[in-house]
Amino acid sequence: MPMAFPQTRMRRLRASAGLRGLVRETDLRAGQFVLPLFVAEALNVTGGREPIATMPGVERLSLTAAVAEAQEAAALGIPALMLFGLPAEKDEQGSGAWEEDGVVQMAVRAIKQAVPELLVITDVCLCEYTTHGHCGVLRDDAGAPHGQDVDNDASLELLARTAVSHARAGADIVAPSDMMDGRVRAIREELDGKGLSRTPILAYSAKFASAFYGPFRDAADSAPAFGDRRGYQMDPANGREAVREALLDVQEGADMVMVKPALAYGDLIRAVKRATRLPVAAYNVSGEYAMVKAAAAAGYLDERATVLEILTSLRRAGAEVLITYHAKDAARWLAEQS
Numbered sequence: 001m002p003m004a005f006p007q008t009r010m011r012r013l014r015a016s017a018g019l020r021g022l023v024r025e026t027d028l029r030a031g032q033f034v035l036p037l038f039v040a041e042a043l044n045v046t047g048g049r050e051p052i053a054t055m056p057g058v059e060r061l062s063l064t065a066a067v068a069e070a071q072e073a074a075a076l077g078i079p080a081l082m083l084f085g086l087p088a089e090k091d092e093q094g095s096g097a098w099e100e101d102g103v104v105q106m107a108v109r110a111i112k113q114a115v116p117e118l119l120v121i122t123d124v125c126l127c128e129y130t131t132h133g134h135c136g137v138l139r140d141d142a143g144a145p146h147g148q149d150v151d152n153d154a155s156l157e158l159l160a161r162t163a164v165s166h167a168r169a170g171a172d173i174v175a176p177s178d179m180m181d182g183r184v185r186a187i188r189e190e191l192d193g194k195g196l197s198r199t200p201i202l203a204y205s206a207k208f209a210s211a212f213y214g215p216f217r218d219a220a221d222s223a224p225a226f227g228d229r230r231g232y233q234m235d236p237a238n239g240r241e242a243v244r245e246a247l248l249d250v251q252e253g254a255d256m257v258m259v260k261p262a263l264a265y266g267d268l269i270r271a272v273k274r275a276t277r278l279p280v281a282a283y284n285v286s287g288e289y290a291m292v293k294a295a296a297a298a299g300y301l302d303e304r305a306t307v308l309e310i311l312t313s314l315r316r317a318g319a320e321v322l323i324t325y326h327a328k329d330a331a332r333w334l335a336e337q338s
């Protein structure tokens with residue numbers, strides 16, 4: 001006979017910090033964090049940093065400031081950065097994405113030189129580099145609502161070229177976020193063909209067309225000039241499809257997979273983890289960050305407790321890797337606790 005109340009009392013193991021610690025199922029460590037950085041080419045002239053209005057506490061950085069930020073992250077025990085670039089100029093093709101002296105390539109070299117042990121992950125996408133703000137190149141399509149559509153197969157070559165240029169600059173991991181079909185395979189083939197078979201791919205496998213990216217598009221100046229991203233990013237209503245996307249990326253050669261956004265997608269972190277058996281990253285995106293910061297600033301939430309609870313919940317859902325703008329604060333709070 002299974003015992004229930006009054007023999008069973010769940011509160012027994014909650015009675016002290018020692019007991020709670022002993023039976024805690026989930027750990028949260030700075031060693032699981034990835035800190036995203038925005039490096040802006042235009043700031044290299046003036047130097048320094050520029051605040052991002054929609055993401056209090058996050059700044060666009062010059063190369064020098066990015067190196068300083070990298071050093072600070074490493075000192076806090078954060079093992080990895082995720083780099084996003086804002087080029088000085090954009091064009092139709094997004095050619096700034098694969099230039100040898102592009103903003104991300106320069107930042108990778110500078111950071112790897114200054115802090116070699118810090119892992120540098122690069123976001124592979126064209127949206128920050130194209131004048132139209134879409135994640136691939138366009139082609140005329142009379143049937144499309146705006147007369148143009150993102151050309152999947154033509155974009156693959158450019159994305160692969162971008163990934164190779166990042167890896168050549170010294171990126172430890174490349175992370176395609178464009179959501180074109182076949183991009184993991186295209187990138188894997190191009191890396192391998194160029195002698196870069198040791199560079200892992202972190203695929204943004206289940207990336208949803210989400211309202212939670214709003215602040216990022218302000219930060220990275222990457223909002224689409226027309227239309228939206230629903231023709232390539234996923235429908236937030238679809239969970240089975242997310243698993244399918246992740247399994248396809250595994251077949252194409254992904255080393256790690258990602259679910260993005262994170263907070264409203266814990267079910268899919270779990271489902272993707274179970275189906276793929278690969279390391280899973282959860283991207284705690286700009287809008288999730290902005291909500292907490294706004295509520296904390298208004299006095300509605302305790303920022304520290306909220307952030308640690310959110311990050312713990314993503315670990316509990318099954319993510320090994322947590323990509324979060326809270327990384328530095330959370331690392332400091334965890335260090336104070338121990």
Ligand code: PBG
Nearest residue numbers: 125127177212213216285286287
């Ligand atoms: C680029 C990209 C985006 C994010 C990461 N890579 C924006 C988008 O797809 O519109 C979002 C990150 C965030 O919101 O923090 N494609």
